[in-house]
Amino acid sequence: MKRSHGQVISCNEIFEKDPSTVKNFGIWVRYQSRTGFHNLYKEYRDTTLNGAVDQLYSDMASRHRVRAPGVQIIKTAQVPASNRHMDNVKKFVEEVSFPQTRVMSRPSSKVFKTTFKARRPNVAMY
Numbered sequence: 001m002k003r004s005h006g007q008v009i010s011c012n013e014i015f016e017k018d019p020s021t022v023k024n025f026g027i028w029v030r031y032q033s034r035t036g037f038h039n040l041y042k043e044y045r046d047t048t049l050n051g052a053v054d055q056l057y058s059d060m061a062s063r064h065r066v067r068a069p070g071v072q073i074i075k076t077a078q079v080p081a082s083n084r085h086m087d088n089v090k091k092f093v094e095e096v097s098f099p100q101t102r103v104m105s106r107p108s109s110k111v112f113k114t115t116f117k118a119r120r121p122n123v124a125m126y
Contacts, residue, residue, distance in 0.1 A: 016048045024079040025052035032070040
């Protein structure tokens, strides 16, 4: 049996064991552009493999102008944090701290809360 390019062999939805934790996924792709076929490896950060594949299709459509029928997923794998390759995934794995830019004093109980104040609030800026 001769298969043509882009033929769907099987399509199964994958269910994750733990969809509440964020994981790194590596996806090997072959796609057809205007100039020919290209192989590609991309990494995505998501809670499920299905979400990572959705990101892949959106990314391929926006950056490479490839529609879904022109994309063939060769292999997918969950990548440990120590083996990640792509810089766009590395920056999200490391610890990120956001400075507290503004502290507003709040009423200590509901009794002291009012809708309108007679003076401006004291807002400390750092």
